[in-house]
Amino acid sequence: MNEGGSRIRRRVAVRKRNRPSLESIFASPTAADLQPGDEEEEDEEEMMAGSRRKKTADVQPVENNDSEEDMFGDYDSFAENSFLAHVDDLEQYMQLPEHRRHASDLASDDLCSESDKHNKLSVTTIDNFTELKMDEHTKNQSRQEDVCIEPEPDLLYDIPSSQVLYFENSSSDLGDQSTKERDCNSSSHKTVNEELPQNSIEQHQQTDDPSSKVRTSSEENRRKSLKEHLKSAMTGNAKAQTPIFSKTKQLKETLLSEEINVAKKTIESSSDDLGPFYSLPSKVRDLYVQFKGIGKLYEWQHTCLTLNSVQERKNLIYSLPTSGGKTLVAEILMLQELLCRRRDVLMILPYVAIVQEKISGLSSFGIELGFFVEEYAGSKGKFPPIKRREKKSLYIATIEKGHSLVNSLIETGRIGSLGLVVVDELHMIGEGSRGAILEMTLAKVLYTSKATQIIGMSATLNNVEDLQEFLQAEYYTSQFRPVELKEYLKINDVIYEVDSKAENGMTFSRLLNYKYSDTLKKMDPDHLVALVTEVIPNYSCLVFCPTKKNCENVAEMICKFLSKEYLKHREEEKHEVIKNLKNVSSGNLCPVLKRTIPFGVAYHHSGLTSDERKLLEEAYSTGVLCLFTCTSTLAAGVNLPARRVILRAPYVAKEFLKRNQYKQMIGRAGRAGIDSIGESILILQEKDKQQVLELISRPLENCYSHLVQEFTKGIQTLFLSLIGLKIATNLDDIYHFMNGTFFGVQQKILLKEKSLWEITVESLRYLTEKGLLQKDTTDKSEEDFQHGFHITKLGRASFKGTIDLAYCDVLYRDLKKGLEGLVLESLLHLIYLTTPYDMASQCDPDWMIYFRQFSQLSPAEQNVAALLGVSENFIGKKASGQAIKKRPTFGVCLKNLTCLEDIYRVFLLELPRSPLVCYISVRCCCTKKQRLCKKKWKSC
Ligand SMILES: Nc1ncnc2c1ncn2[C@@H]1O[C@H](COP(=O)(O)OP(=O)(O)OP(=O)(O)O)[C@@H](O)[C@H]1O
Numbered sequence: 001m002n003e004g005g006s007r008i009r010r011r012v013a014v015r016k017r018n019r020p021s022l023e024s025i026f027a028s029p030t031a032a033d034l035q036p037g038d039e040e041e042e043d044e045e046e047m048m049a050g051s052r053r054k055k056t057a058d059v060q061p062v063e064n065n066d067s068e069e070d071m072f073g074d075y076d077s078f079a080e081n082s083f084l085a086h087v088d089d090l091e092q093y094m095q096l097p098e099h100r101r102h103a104s105d106l107a108s109d110d111l112c113s114e115s116d117k118h119n120k121l122s123v124t125t126i127d128n129f130t131e132l133k134m135d136e137h138t139k140n141q142s143r144q145e146d147v148c149i150e151p152e153p154d155l156l157y158d159i160p161s162s163q164v165l166y167f168e169n170s171s172s173d174l175g176d177q178s179t180k181e182r183d184c185n186s187s188s189h190k191t192v193n194e195e196l197p198q199n200s201i202e203q204h205q206q207t208d209d210p211s212s213k214v215r216t217s218s219e220e221n222r223r224k225s226l227k228e229h230l231k232s233a234m235t236g237n238a239k240a241q242t243p244i245f246s247k248t249k250q251l252k253e254t255l256l257s258e259e260i261n262v263a264k265k266t267i268e269s270s271s272d273d274l275g276p277f278y279s280l281p282s283k284v285r286d287l288y289v290q291f292k293g294i295g296k297l298y299e300w301q302h303t304c305l306t307l308n309s310v311q312e313r314k315n316l317i318y319s320l321p322t323s324g325g326k327t328l329v330a331e332i333l334m335l336q337e338l339l340c341r342r343r344d345v346l347m348i349l350p351y352v353a354i355v356q357e358k359i360s361g362l363s364s365f366g367i368e369l370g371f372f373v374e375e376y377a378g379s380k381g382k383f384p385p386i387k388r389r390e391k392k393s394l395y396i397a398t399i400e401k402g403h404s405l406v407n408s409l410i411e412t413g414r415i416g417s418l419g420l421v422v423v424d425e426l427h428m429i430g431e432g433s434r435g436a437i438l439e440m441t442l443a444k445v446l447y448t449s450k451a452t453q454i455i456g457m458s459a460t461l462n463n464v465e466d467l468q469e470f471l472q473a474e475y476y477t478s479q480f481r482p483v484e485l486k487e488y489l490k491i492n493d494v495i496y497e498v499d500s501k502a503e504n505g506m507t508f509s510r511l512l513n514y515k516y517s518d519t520l521k522k523m524d525p526d527h528l529v530a531l532v533t534e535v536i537p538n539y540s541c542l543v544f545c546p547t548k549k550n551c552e553n554v555a556e557m558i559c560k561f562l563s564k565e566y567l568k569h570r571e572e573e574k575h576e577v578i579k580n581l582k583n584v585s586s587g588n589l590c591p592v593l594k595r596t597i598p599f600g601v602a603y604h605h606s607g608l609t610s611d612e613r614k615l616l617e618e619a620y621s622t623g624v625l626c627l628f629t630c631t632s633t634l635a636a637g638v639n640l641p642a643r644r645v646i647l648r649a650p651y652v653a654k655e656f657l658k659r660n661q662y663k664q665m666i667g668r669a670g671r672a673g674i675d676s677i678g679e680s681i682l683i684l685q686e687k688d689k690q691q692v693l694e695l696i697s698r699p700l701e702n703c704y705s706h707l708v709q710e711f712t713k714g715i716q717t718l719f720l721s722l723i724g725l726k727i728a729t730n731l732d733d734i735y736h737f738m739n740g741t742f743f744g745v746q747q748k749i750l751l752k753e754k755s756l757w758e759i760t761v762e763s764l765r766y767l768t769e770k771g772l773l774q775k776d777t778t779d780k781s782e783e784d785f786q787h788g789f790h791i792t793k794l795g796r797a798s799f800k801g802t803i804d805l806a807y808c809d810v811l812y813r814d815l816k817k818g819l820e821g822l823v824l825e826s827l828l829h830l831i832y833l834t835t836p837y838d839m840a841s842q843c844d845p846d847w848m849i850y851f852r853q854f855s856q857l858s859p860a861e862q863n864v865a866a867l868l869g870v871s872e873n874f875i876g877k878k879a880s881g882q883a884i885k886k887r888p889t890f891g892v893c894l895k896n897l898t899c900l901e902d903i904y905r906v907f908l909l910e911l912p913r914s915p916l917v918c919y920i921s922v923r924c925c926c927t928k929k930q931r932l933c934k935k936k937w938k939s940c
Pocket residue numbers: 292293294295296297298301320321322323324325326327328458459639667672673
């Protein structure tokens with residue numbers, strides 16, 4: 001495959017704006033510098049003290065600000081007594097230095113105990129690993145030829161849970177090690193991981209010290225219950241056997257560390273020598289062969305990595321068609337930063353699902369090369385991140401978590417530790433409030449840390465110049481695609497090939513050849529069955545549908561008309577998938593999936609739980625499932641390519657398809673290394689023909705800043721955080737900051753009627769009037785904005801709680817009311833307080849059901865309704881169809897948290913699998929409100 005129109009366009013926009021470097025300010029934070037974080041520190045101390053005192057599921061409030069577009073939400077979020085909560089508690093507990101020392105001391109004391117001199121191990125540190133050499137006596141006993149070495153205790157204590165999983169795999173990979181080795185490991189070398197919980201330590205004492213066998217029964221019981229409590233929580237970690245390395249492996253480790261040192265020196269000397277593998281140790285190259293089957297870089301990847309600008313660590317934007325192999329370039333640059341320049345890296349990805357996919361893909365590299373891979377998605381991620389002593393961290397984050405992470409690094413004066421920020425799907429900067437958050441993140445990095453490099457990639461960029469100016473970046477682009485993609489359109493039963501040279505953009509290709517019965521014609525007017533059966537079950541197929549409900553309907557409809565032969569294809573494996581799905585959903589397998597999976601078909605949308613999604617994706621990737629009906633989110637999501645991609649209609653929900661969306665969806669066709677060709681078929685009706693022909697021929701859409709358009713979630717939130725984090729605290733500096741944003745670059749196109757100065761002043765005035773900011777001066781003169789600003793308690797609480805500023809005052813008012821008299825006789829008042837405000841505008845209640853529910857409220861619940869200003873009269877009028885403007889009190893219908901049916905019935909009738917999603921977003925909102933309360937009330 002040639003590289004088509006490969007070209008390099010370089011344009012560095014050197015802006016003359018004088019930006020004060022905050023790095024110096026934050027380099028060594030003084031007490032005053034850290035003042036905004038005082039409350040946070042207190043909180044943390046409190047939390048730590050709490051976790052020192054007890055190890056129950058007293059969960060640290062997690063920053064959970066992923067938008068609903070984080071498509072798989074936080075299904076793995078923490079719940080009291082949940083497994084993850086315990087594990088996380090333990091992780092936090094063990095990460096406290098004193099506990100770490102305590103446990104490691106006990107572990108090593110135990111290993112080196114005087115009473116066990118014959119088994120004494122001499123401990124030698126080799127780079128990241130600690131060699132535990134057995135003395136002669138032990139050697140003779142175990143007759144080992146190789147020396148067993150185990151990872152340094154810190155490696156295992158510090159290791160993020162996401163990476164621990166890799167240990168499980170690596171330990172099972174090591175299954176071919178001699179049994180003797182394993183015996184040696186399990187009998188005399190209790191792994192450090194096994195030593196982690198107290199119960200393990202106690203076990204040791206029991207075996208080694210006979211006196212310890214005499215214990216009081218209460219002690220025994222206490223220990224037993226503690227053990228039982230910890231047992232389930234530690235299952236994952238305990239399973240993670242320490243890998244056993246042979247001498248050869250040990251030598252390799254030494255070689256690696258030497259190679260890294262050489263690479264480090266080479267990279268520092270800015271020489272042209274790329275060493276064995278793009279300034280990285282040869283082990284990286286080997287790992288790519290081993291883990292990803294990539295033996296050689298594509299030509300464009302080599303060109304891009306050897307660009308002078310890349311060598312000089314200039315900011316870079318690069319753009320290639322989907323499946324072009326963009327990620328590998330970013331990964332190599334990240335590894336250079338982590339291993340050679342020894343700085344942390346942040347990778348921002350659009351969805352939780354992709355973050356998880358990337359975590360599992362890179363954890364193995366982290367373990368092999370000695371860096372941490374930390375997940376910042378859903379409920380995962382610590383703010384500020386744990387300070388690592390030696391190893392560097394790769395933070396893989398969603399857009400929202402990436403923003404919070406950058407905020408926390410700025411607040412703690414650690415932003416300089418971030419060497420590189422990589423943004424995948426950079427075009428998302430132009431998408432609503434998530435785009436605004438991405439813009440804020442990048443603008444803050446640009447403003448506060450000149451030494452942090454920024455790299456953005458995308459398959460669908462048009463107005464790159466604006467982005468280049470914003471990021472002060474160079475640009476590289478190529479048309480390379482490893483697998484050819486053929487685009488087709490289907491109108492009635494005719495298939496046309498998209499052909500840019502043809503007069504109307506398409507040429508006749510063929511007629512559909514499939515015998516349709518009358519019933520099938522009625523049920524499947526779009527000939528979906530004909531189109532998919534040309535491909536499945538031997539090849540995979542994706543059918544993009546406009547809505548989630550439609551995904552389920554289409555999957556069912558197709559299965560109704562598939563022959564019984566499809567049932568036989570990989571039958572047992574499909575049964576296994578169903579069994580596993582039942583296990584992860586406590587026996588409640590979705591009836592649609594139950595019917596479609598035996599045919600190798602499933603739907604894939606945000607209504608799936610995280611576990612269900614992972615199981616289905618795995619089955620699809622291995623060919624057990626051959627067809628997914630999915631929503632457009634899969635296009636920008638996980639790496640699930642297919643031989644054929646069908647777009648069921650040129651719509652996403654009710655909106656006509658955009659060129660970018662179309663490109664992303666069809667880009668899933670053609671698996672590199674598996675398919676020799678990929679095909680896309682867009683099904684359209686005559687009425688849409690003209691619009692579709694325009695769609696396939698026009699250029700990609702430009703992306704525009706949403707910073708000002710997303711008023712409360714954009715510019716206002718930005719200003720609050722600039723002042724709260726002391727990035728810029730007076731009008732001049734804030735204006736200066738605004739000049740450096742993406743909006744600043746596009747202001748003249750986006751908002752001609754106002755100058756940037758006016759926009760800045762207006763927003764500051766609005767925040768001041770809202771009571772979120774205060775002027776430092778006592779001079780109340782209207783125009784006097786030259787003085788500095790400081791954030792108020794409510795402002796800080798809103799900013800820290802990541803509350804949409806549109807709702808912060810109404811939320812504060814509701815909470816205050818709750819403080820006056822929280823009615824706890826039923827759950828209604830609490831449910832009212834925790835129901836997300838933005839849900840109110842999204843849902844259209846059925847007022848008749850609402851009225852019925854209302855009349856069944858108990859007297860106590862009616863009191864709550866009265867307290868909240870909801871009268872029977874009001875609901876009666878609503879039910880009879882009269883127009884009254886008043887915020888519907890959602891809580892009234894949510895009589896019981898467990899009564900999800902009500903939520904579903906009243907508000908979400910059109911969303912078939914959404915009660916769970918709704919419940920989760922309510923819980924997510926609870927967390928945010930809890931944080932706001934904590935900040936606000938604490939400071940009052
Ligand atoms: N040099 C290479 N040789 C072989 N396969 C490669 C190479 N580089 C990348 N790949 C493989 O190509 C596939 C697509 O790569 P990747 O996901 O990086 O594409 P992308 O450009 O990021 O696409 P998208 O825009 O769809 O996310 C992956 O399976 C990846 O492992």
